[in-house]
Amino acid sequence: MSLRELKMVIGGPQGAGLETILQVLTTALAHNGYGVLSGREYHSNIIGRHSYVLIRVSSYEIPRSLTYPVEVLAAIDPETVFTHYNDLAAGGFLIYDIGGEDIHVGKIVSMGRHLRERIEEELSREGVEPIIKELVNYLESKGVKTLGLNYREIVSELREKYGVPPAKLVRYTSSIVVGAIAGLIGLDAESIHVGFSYKFAGKEKLVEPNVYIAMRVAEIVRKLYGAPLALEESRLPYTEYMIVSGNDVVAMGKIVGGVRFQSYYPITPAQDESFFLENYERLVVDGEQLASIVVLQTEDEIAAITTAIGASLAGARAATATSGPGFDLMVEGLSWAGINEVPVVITYYQRGGPSTGLPTRGGQSDLFAAVFSGHGEFPRIVVASGDHLEAFHDAVEAFNLAERYQLPVIHLLDKFLANSVVTIPVPSTHDMTIDRGKMISHVENPFEYKRFSLDGPVSRRAPLGHAVMWYTGNEHDEYGHITEDPVLRIEMYTKRMKKIELADREIPEEQRAQLYGSDDPEILLVGWGSVKGVAIDVVEMLEKKGIRVGYLHIHYMSPFPRRRVSELIDKIGLENIIAVEHSYEAQISKLIAMHTGKMIRKEIVKFTGRPIYMHELATAVSRILDGRDKVVLNYGA
Amino acid sequence: MAHKPEYYRTDLWVDWCPGCGNYGILTALTQAIAELGLDPVKTVVVSGIGCSGKTPHYIRVSGVHTLHGRAIPFATGIKLANPSLTVIVEGGDGDLLGIGAGHFVALGRRNIDLTVIMHNNQVYGLTKGQASPTLPRDMRTKSLLKPNIQDMLNPLVLAIASGYTFVARAFALDVKHLKEIIKQAIMHKGASFIDVLQPCVTYNDVYTVQFYRKAIYRLDDESNWDPIVRDPSEEYEKKMKAIAKAQEWGASIPVGVFYHNPLVPSFEERLQGRLRYYIENPPARQSITVNGGAPLIDDRRMRKLFSKKIVPVRSRRPSD
Numbered sequence A: 001m002s003l004r005e006l007k008m009v010i011g012g013p014q015g016a017g018l019e020t021i022l023q024v025l026t027t028a029l030a031h032n033g034y035g036v037l038s039g040r041e042y043h044s045n046i047i048g049r050h051s052y053v054l055i056r057v058s059s060y061e062i063p064r065s066l067t068y069p070v071e072v073l074a075a076i077d078p079e080t081v082f083t084h085y086n087d088l089a090a091g092g093f094l095i096y097d098i099g100g101e102d103i104h105v106g107k108i109v110s111m112g113r114h115l116r117e118r119i120e121e122e123l124s125r126e127g128v129e130p131i132i133k134e135l136v137n138y139l140e141s142k143g144v145k146t147l148g149l150n151y152r153e154i155v156s157e158l159r160e161k162y163g164v165p166p167a168k169l170v171r172y173t174s175s176i177v178v179g180a181i182a183g184l185i186g187l188d189a190e191s192i193h194v195g196f197s198y199k200f201a202g203k204e205k206l207v208e209p210n211v212y213i214a215m216r217v218a219e220i221v222r223k224l225y226g227a228p229l230a231l232e233e234s235r236l237p238y239t240e241y242m243i244v245s246g247n248d249v250v251a252m253g254k255i256v257g258g259v260r261f262q263s264y265y266p267i268t269p270a271q272d273e274s275f276f277l278e279n280y281e282r283l284v285v286d287g288e289q290l291a292s293i294v295v296l297q298t299e300d301e302i303a304a305i306t307t308a309i310g311a312s313l314a315g316a317r318a319a320t321a322t323s324g325p326g327f328d329l330m331v332e333g334l335s336w337a338g339i340n341e342v343p344v345v346i347t348y349y350q351r352g353g354p355s356t357g358l359p360t361r362g363g364q365s366d367l368f369a370a371v372f373s374g375h376g377e378f379p380r381i382v383v384a385s386g387d388h389l390e391a392f393h394d395a396v397e398a399f400n401l402a403e404r405y406q407l408p409v410i411h412l413l414d415k416f417l418a419n420s421v422v423t424i425p426v427p428s429t430h431d432m433t434i435d436r437g438k439m440i441s442h443v444e445n446p447f448e449y450k451r452f453s454l455d456g457p458v459s460r461r462a463p464l465g466h467a468v469m470w471y472t473g474n475e476h477d478e479y480g481h482i483t484e485d486p487v488l489r490i491e492m493y494t495k496r497m498k499k500i501e502l503a504d505r506e507i508p509e510e511q512r513a514q515l516y517g518s519d520d521p522e523i524l525l526v527g528w529g530s531v532k533g534v535a536i537d538v539v540e541m542l543e544k545k546g547i548r549v550g551y552l553h554i555h556y557m558s559p560f561p562r563r564r565v566s567e568l569i570d571k572i573g574l575e576n577i578i579a580v581e582h583s584y585e586a587q588i589s590k591l592i593a594m595h596t597g598k599m600i601r602k603e604i605v606k607f608t609g610r611p612i613y614m615h616e617l618a619t620a621v622s623r624i625l626d627g628r629d630k631v632v633l634n635y636g637a
Numbered sequence B: 001m002a003h004k005p006e007y008y009r010t011d012l013w014v015d016w017c018p019g020c021g022n023y024g025i026l027t028a029l030t031q032a033i034a035e036l037g038l039d040p041v042k043t044v045v046v047s048g049i050g051c052s053g054k055t056p057h058y059i060r061v062s063g064v065h066t067l068h069g070r071a072i073p074f075a076t077g078i079k080l081a082n083p084s085l086t087v088i089v090e091g092g093d094g095d096l097l098g099i100g101a102g103h104f105v106a107l108g109r110r111n112i113d114l115t116v117i118m119h120n121n122q123v124y125g126l127t128k129g130q131a132s133p134t135l136p137r138d139m140r141t142k143s144l145l146k147p148n149i150q151d152m153l154n155p156l157v158l159a160i161a162s163g164y165t166f167v168a169r170a171f172a173l174d175v176k177h178l179k180e181i182i183k184q185a186i187m188h189k190g191a192s193f194i195d196v197l198q199p200c201v202t203y204n205d206v207y208t209v210q211f212y213r214k215a216i217y218r219l220d221d222e223s224n225w226d227p228i229v230r231d232p233s234e235e236y237e238k239k240m241k242a243i244a245k246a247q248e249w250g251a252s253i254p255v256g257v258f259y260h261n262p263l264v265p266s267f268e269e270r271l272q273g274r275l276r277y278y279i280e281n282p283p284a285r286q287s288i289t290v291n292g293g294a295p296l297i298d299d300r301r302m303r304k305l306f307s308k309k310i311v312p313v314r315s316r317r318p319s320d
């Protein structure tokens, strides 16, 4: 019997090659047509602390969410076994290093005292001594199949065979894991070869010894178990996949969207996007350089936003990328962009706050920050992406909206999306247009140019260098000169505020809020950002049980899709609506209330910094249906 | 095409107190722009906040009046997006060395072709006379309740240490001299800094016009003063001499060019090395569309650019 889908956790110390395992496996699986989604969890640390990837592979769809329990737990180190043994499904497989059999949980200081004590307690309740060997026996007694391998012995073969020096042998541990998993799934040598070739493109010498190790281990597994987790032949229609993280797709979207200036100050989980762009600072296709992108690492986030604004004034499509603490610093610049009607894009990757709260974990608790920060009133557009493909399109659209309405656009994402890697069909630019709005490059009389002409909410915009113009953070007249005249103040203020009304009229509400699942639901989940995937999965799951459920995905926070949301709420009834969010407050329900006067009182929230998993959301929904008003989720290491 | 300085003046009411040193700076700057014959459309004056921050509105070239302390990064973005523009930064001493000190230092490290003119009145003018980072310790100007408890920062030394390649000082009311310095600074290809001693007649009763008239002397008048680095081997020595000279304060205050190093590559040149065609075809002037609206990076180009991210699915086995 073969499986329709498979979940795996692979864990080890930060820096031990998890990234390699993930890339190789994802590539190998994609090469066989499977859809793959993976989430990555790690500490705010460079080397040594526990990190892991959770992978979901499917032969019938591109997975949208992550879930437990898993069929495979592959441990690079003993800490992983202790941390995740509970995540294993009955009948699942544990891959571990028998070299670490005698390790006691109390000895693993990298683990953190709270977790150590919790696990010791948990195991002692089961009468298990917290030593790997004992834990393995216990798991076996529960039906888990274990696969103990001597990691050190296996990689040492590479010494004679490929002349790998002893100090470098541990780098091949990741290939043991790749091989063990390949063996369980039954991935063939060609797939593994493709996986490593993509990973080590440009460093071909590394491919062969890695493939060798992986296939050696796969062979051991095959002899022991056959290919017990073989997946069904993929039924997905794609002939190719793009393998991307959230950071990658946003950067790609920016490139297609015509970014020409990106400034940033390093901060997790945003910086990888700027690194990606820097790799493409010269856009060369077929030997021809089509364009170039200036990527500037600034001295701080204040400079990041203000240089981007400056570049935009000069006429370049300009953006910056950051997360919470950095965005806080950008807020003064945001207000300046607001009063000066500057098209600028801020890509905002949320993480767990407040302050540096959980710097490498996820969250959605910055919704209010994105929508409301800034002194004074000014219009802004806030778009929140729910998945990778959406993020790609939103990254392009963010520039279009910024230029069409001449205002700052905040593109809101989160760490879950930024760091999860997924196989997507190659996005198409077919229906895309680049809309530069009322940008002009020729001005009849450059001395009479009115940058802020009052003939409509959006004035003709000439870049610096095409006319004489003034900008100021103070209230100003049509030329951009300071004024405190009360009549002009009303006119200029109103002109600016009208833009959001214009955007509200022009951007279809179907684009700003999408309904998934039943179009006549009894129960409605409401959420945004990366809640999208897991909510849609749960909707489908519940529908199979005969419950008519829908998911309302709020895509634009500003201008808010007020009419659509309001109508849906009236139709379904507030008592049947549940807000789902990565926060304590379920901020989205407050935003909805603000715009519609209707306050959703039921909520499912999570603020551990870990994603919402499908299995826990499904359970939480049934608890709400049983009469609870609020469920706080907590699954995940 | 030469124009008279009046050509470069707007007809707005000037907001400063009568007798303010800012008038001298405004006059010198407009004259410098006029004498260099700068195209008003291609010239941008970027300012911070404060009395000094209002300068752009009085000059008929493009003006960007930004945030307190942030004129330099705004100017950085403008210049890097379109290096063919002449970009001049105006800021107060509080602006550039207090709230904006980080940006001030960063500009030196980058050596972008910007000219920074600092209105140094030792006080925060527009917020009514608090001590700025250039006011010496124990000094008490008339608006201070108590003598200044913080030490002063030496702007020239900081500029040199940060990497500015043209560093000078001038007096706001010696318009002719200041104008010449501004012209040199604008023509210099790299980060230029001018510390302009600017009497604030309303709040600073210590560093007054009379005080400066007595103390100031010209570096040009020193027979062997040569601030220019003509060979990289001279850099260290010229820097040290300039730093030593910059320590003089009080009874005799030198003005003129302290340090001038035309040999350090500008940031624009550094970018040209990495990006190619950057100067000829900078970000602000590139076309991002084809056929009037489709993205320049179409499907075919996107696939080529990101080919490393695209994995083909192998053909299904024949049994299917």
Ligand SMILES: Cc1ncc(C[n+]2csc(CCOP(=O)(O)OP(=O)(O)O)c2C)c(N)n1
Pocket (backbone or CB within 6 Å): B049, B050, B051, B052, B053, B068, B091, B092, B093, B094, B095, B096, B119, B121, B123, B124, B125, B126, B127, B132
């Ligand atoms: C972020 C911020 N903080 C404080 C202020 C208030 N503020 C306005 S003008 C000014 C002082 C400016 O002093 P300086 O830069 O020395 O310029 P001057 O007025 O002396 O020319 C301050 C602090 C502000 N505008 N923005």
Ligand code: SF4
Pocket (backbone or CB within 6 Å): B015, B016, B017, B019, B020, B021, B022, B051, B121, B125, B126, B199, B200, B201, B202, B203
């Ligand atoms: S307060 Fe001082 S700096 Fe400001 S305008 Fe008056 S004299 Fe000039």
